[in-house]
Every structure is written in C-alpha cells, then in structure tokens.
Amino acid sequence: MSRWPRVAVVVFPGTWSDRDFAHAAELLGWEARMVWHAEAELPDPDAVVLPGGFAHGDHLRTGAIARFSPVMRSVASFAAAGGPVLGSCNGFQILTEAGILPGALLRNDHLEFRCDWQSLRVERAAGPWLGELEQGETISLPISHGEGRYYAEESVLDELERTSRVVLRYTDAAGSLEGDANPNGSLRSIAGIVNERGNVLGLMPHPERAMEAEVGGSDGLRLLRSLERWLVAQPAVSERRP
Amino acid sequence: MRWLAEVHVRLQPGIADPEGQTIAGGLRSLGFDTVSEVRAGKLLRLGFEAPDRAAAEAALTEMCRRLLANPVMETADWELRAEDDALTEASA
Numbered sequence: 001m002s003r004w005p006r007v008a009v010v011v012f013p014g015t016w017s018d019r020d021f022a023h024a025a026e027l028l029g030w031e032a033r034m035v036w037h038a039e040a041e042l043p044d045p046d047a048v049v050l051p052g053g054f055a056h057g058d059h060l061r062t063g064a065i066a067r068f069s070p071v072m073r074s075v076a077s078f079a080a081a082g083g084p085v086l087g088s089c090n091g092f093q094i095l096t097e098a099g100i101l102p103g104a105l106l107r108n109d110h111l112e113f114r115c116d117w118q119s120l121r122v123e124r125a126a127g128p129w130l131g132e133l134e135q136g137e138t139i140s141l142p143i144s145h146g147e148g149r150y151y152a153e154e155s156v157l158d159e160l161e162r163t164s165r166v167v168l169r170y171t172d173a174a175g176s177l178e179g180d181a182n183p184n185g186s187l188r189s190i191a192g193i194v195n196e197r198g199n200v201l202g203l204m205p206h207p208e209r210a211m212e213a214e215v216g217g218s219d220g221l222r223l224l225r226s227l228e229r230w231l232v233a234q235p236a237v238s239e240r241r242p
Numbered sequence: 243m244r245w246l247a248e249v250h251v252r253l254q255p256g257i258a259d260p261e262g263q264t265i266a267g268g269l270r271s272l273g274f275d276t277v278s279e280v281r282a283g284k285l286l287r288l289g290f291e292a293p294d295r296a297a298a299e300a301a302l303t304e305m306c307r308r309l310l311a312n313p314v315m316e317t318a319d320w321e322l323r324a325e326d327d328a329l330t331e332a333s334a
Contacts (some may be wrong), residue, residue, distance in 0.1 A: 061312055066278050097305040097312065151257060151315055
C-alpha cells in the first residue's frame with residue numbers, strides 16, 4: 001500500500017529533528033523522504049518540511065548559511081507555487097533568512113536555551129497546517145530553542161496582524177498572554193506566522209514531538225493531520241506540478 | 243592585491259540586546275556604575291583579493307548585504323586596509 005501524502009524532509013548538516021519528523025510521518029501513514037541539502041531538486045513532494053536543529057552549526061546567524069544550500073532554491077519555488085511548506089524551529093529561522101517569511105528570530109531575551117512544553121493560542125485555524133485545529137483553542141507543543149525571539153519592524157508586525165498571518169501566540173495554560181507566558185521575548189508573543197498565501201507556516205514549537213499522549217501530548221498530530229484534508233481540497237495541487 | 247577587513251555586525255539601534263544588557267549589569271556589579279549601555283556584536287576578520295580599494299569596498303559591501311549581516315535586524319560597518327599595512331601593524 002502506498003503511503004500518502006509524500007513529504008520531503010530537508011536535512012542540513014546539523015539538522016536534528018528530521019528523525020522525529022520521520023517518526024511523525026510513520027504514525028500518520030505518510031511517506032517521508034529525506035532530502036539532503038545539497039540536492040538541487042525536490043522529489044516531487046506534496047509538502048516540504050524544514051525541521052529543527054542547528055543547520056551548519058548556526059554559525060554567523062541561525063539559518064544564514066542554510067538559506068544558500070542548493071535545495072533552498074527548489075523550496076522557494078515550491079513555496080511560491082503554493083505548495084505547503086512547514087518550517088519548525090531552525091526551519092522557521094531558515095525561512096526568515098531566505099526571505100520566504102518576514103522578520104527574524106533573535107536570542108531569547110533571558111539568554112537561556114528553553115526546552116519545555118509550551119501553551120499556544122491558535123489565532124487562525126486555516127490552511128494546510130492548522131485547518132484541523134480550532135480557532136482560539138489553546139494547544140500544547142514542545143519548544144526547544146535559544147534563538148526564538150520573533151522580531152520584525154512595527155509596520156511589518158501591523159501588516160501581519162491586519163492580514164491575520166499571526167497564527168500562533170505563546171500563552172500560559174489558561175490561554176493568557178500575560179506574565180511569564182512568553183518564553184523568549186517575542187514581539188507580540190508571536191510563535192508562528194504564515195506567508196501571504198497561507199501555504200508556508202513558520203513556527204518555533206515542534207509539532208513532530210507531540211504525536212503521542214505517552215510523551216506528553218498529541219496536539220502536534222492534530223496540527224500535522226491538517227495537511228491531508230487541505231491537499232484533498234486543493235484542485236490546484238496536481239496542476240502546480242511541472 | 244590582498245586586503246584585510248574587519249567587519250563589525252551589530253543589532254540595529256532600538257532592538258533589545260539582552261547580551262549587552264547582561265554585560266552592562268556585570269560591569270555595574272563590579273563597581274563601574276556609570277556604565278549605562280553595552281551593545282554586543284560580532285567581529286569578522288576577512289582576507290581577500292581585489293585589484294584596488296574601490297573593488298575591495300564594492301566586494302565588502304556585497305558580502306555584508308548578502309550574507310554577513312541580516313538587514314532585518316543588523317547593521318554592518320567595516321575597516322579595510324591593504325595587507326602590507328596590516329602586517330606592519332601586527333608585527334609592531
């Protein structure tokens with residue numbers, strides 16, 4: 001039996017969450033294809049994932065070197081054609097460095113590496129990666145980063161808000177933005193944003209590490225599951241292929 | 243002709259710099275209580291070939307724009323000198 005959808009998981013030197021995504025794909029019944037960063041072409045995937053880690057050692061800046069890896073040209077074309085792309089953690093950092101998503105991720109305001117379960121408010125339950133969630137609900141996903149402080153100019157932040165592209169915000173378990181809810185000093189508590197078309201999601205949390213109640217929660221499974229229904233509803237999915 | 247450049251990359255003014263703030267706090271706790279601000283940054287030392295100063299400056303500008311600094315949140319400025327000058331200084 002063939003597995004579906006087929007997801008390309010991009011692996012850079014220093015990527016660490018590719019195996020976790022492969023495990024998530026296994027649980028979902030998806031086919032995960034690992035794509036080494038030096039490959040110029042993607043293997044005709046239904047979706048692309050940029051996993052977390054420390055691509056190229058995070059040298060210079062997180063994502064700064066990875067954005068020039070040969071595979072990134074194909075990822076950018078895939079995204080521009082409307083293909084679903086998810087960048088988690090280091091993947092989010094790479095997407096901002098590549099200019100596929102606006103803004104940047106800076107050192108956490110407390111300078112600590114933060115590895116914990118984190119509550120998040122779903123601000124917009126739509127698109128390939130969030131359609132199965134409920135607007136306004138509070139979910140819980142692991143975070144694991146030292147550079148997650150979302151920054152963009154005020155005008156960019158206003159535009160993101162105006163166009164409902166801030167899709168996930170850090171909260172406490174009760175869903176409040178106040179107090180210590182924000183784990184890294186992100187402006188406006190931003191944990192995840194999408195591009196104009198909504199097909200590219202960048203988020204600091206790790207949905208692929210929240211797939212089973214036994215390890216603490218399965219909201220990541222619900223989030224990733226969104227892709228299937230979205231793909232089925234896309235008449236253009238086959239047309240976007242060359 | 244060989245050139246040496248020192249590129250300073252900093253967070254743009256106005257962006258919170260927790261590393262700088264932490265260092266400032268350390269200095270104040272040592273008794274340097276007049277220290278009001280520290281901004282941390284990166285120093286990159288580059289050696290490269292270019293036919294003349296204008297070409298070296300053009301190359302540096304392009305290197306900063308495309309890779310060394312992220313214009314979303316950083317600034318870059320640099321000092322540039324011909325390697326012979328630099329070697330003289332280094333051996334002094």
